[in-house]
Amino acid sequence: MDELMEKILKLQSDYFKRRQLLFILDLISIFAIFYAIFLIFQVEYFLEHSSLFFSIPINLIRIIPTILAFIISIIGALLLHKNDHKIKFNILVENKYPELKEKLRTAYDNISESNVIVESLKSLVLSGLTIVSASSLLSTSVIITKIILVIIFISGATIISLNPDIRIPPDTIANNFKNLTGIGNEETNITVGDITGRPENSEAIGSNGSGDIFGKPKIASIEGKNIDLTLYSGVDTGFDVRDTSQTSNQFIKSAAFPVDIVGSNVSDGGYSMLMKKTETEKMLINKYAVERSKI
């Protein structure tokens, strides 16, 4: 093989090995970050309580965050390195070493040619390539920085996995969700069940219930809306679903159409004529009507 070709291929191979190392480091970094996030937010708890995961065994749910983090890390790393295969090595070297501009690619493209000019170009490029190294194309400091970051992220993820106190309780997340979205302002107290679509106490189903499928549910779903049925001791002000104060349901008598038997089923003209009768006549007519109705 041509000496120049050998040199170019060796440099190219070294460079792409470094890029592969970068890919792996990015993959590990992204995995560690997302695994830590999933641990902090206790994603497995949400998955366990989500109606989407009814059929998934508990044991499998425990490893889903790891699988999810791994999938995200692969996608993330692939996105970060999506243009790696498009890198034209010769152009990269030429951009880094302007003295080789247009010469390297010309020599490479005419590697099989042999005449006095091509040979002079090849020897010129070969001598120019002596100062080129893979480390100059992809800095070692970049790789070291990424290795340090990987160590930091993995350490962080390990600390979080070993120390459950760092994790955020699901109820806190639910309350923060309420504050952020504002959905909970009209409702009493959003719980995990509000987010996942499953009653919070579903774990206790059948344990001490009253015989129905959910025991004694605190939440009822009416017309697609979850309502807390728990009766509280009247704290807080204003009306909401947990307000225990009595609501007046009295009817107000209509002035235009008083509720009486006489007034029913007669035209407006007939009604005004009846109103002109004396009280005795009205009593008699009323009695007559009552008797007629019994027939």
Place this chain on the structure above:
Amino acid sequence: MSNETYASSTRIFKELLDEIGKVVVGQHEAVEHMMIAILCNSHALVESNPGLAKTLTISTISKALDLKFNRIQCTPDLMPSDITGTYIIEDIGGKKQYRFEPGPVFANIVLADEINRASPKTQSALLEAMQEKQVTVGNKTYMLDKPFFILATQNPIEMEGTYPLPEAQLDRFLLKILMDYPTFEDENEIVNRYTKNIVPSVKSVVSKTEVLELQKLTRDVPIAEDIKVRAIRIVGATRGKSEHIEYGASPRASIGIILAAKARALMKGRNYVSKEDIDVMAYPVLRHRIILTFESERKGMTTDQVISDILKNVK
């Protein structure tokens, strides 16, 4: 021999341009392009107003290259035999016989002055010699000497009574070189040189063999694939839908650009073709191969402006 010529090519071109510069003031680009046309073993068409040293430049180049130079002043009554040569009857030892008398086309460098004044018949005879590098008179074919280079000139003014070259014949010229008026400084130098008793002269600095070697070396200059692709795309862009171009350039233009770029690279002492070579040579190679639309010509657009737009858009 090639190795030696290549090793000394930078010196040869420097000496050559210095020698020509003793006689021709300024016009560096025109001189360079004429040299490129010679290195490509092709021909050039020069367009300029009268008195801009077209004849002086080409005759100076021929002297510096140690090549035989002939000039043909084209007129409407010029006959093909006036160019190619003819048979004459000769009396040798009391015996009359035909002898071929070569015309002015039998030279290394031929200046066809005001080619558009010659009749189409005569133009065709000349252009056949350009293409085939041979002349057929009667039943006999005569090969022209190598190198063979024709520099035809056209006057952009006084178009009355001329026979403009058809597009197919224009395509045979590798380059169309434009010569402009000199700058004030150059004109001042011209006046100083040519108003004295001693007229500047040139000496031969390159042999005919070296010219042929340089022509061979020109084709050996390597070119990168992406630069070659750019040249082809430039030519292709002249054929695309454009509001300015009626007809685009032929594949001969692609060959022309790459070959001219190689010659330019060799002249500049480079052992590879650069993108700049392609861009610079696109103008003289394409300007006579593109026909602008009537609307563009009416607006006063030039082919160089259109080429400039193409170069900006082609990646």
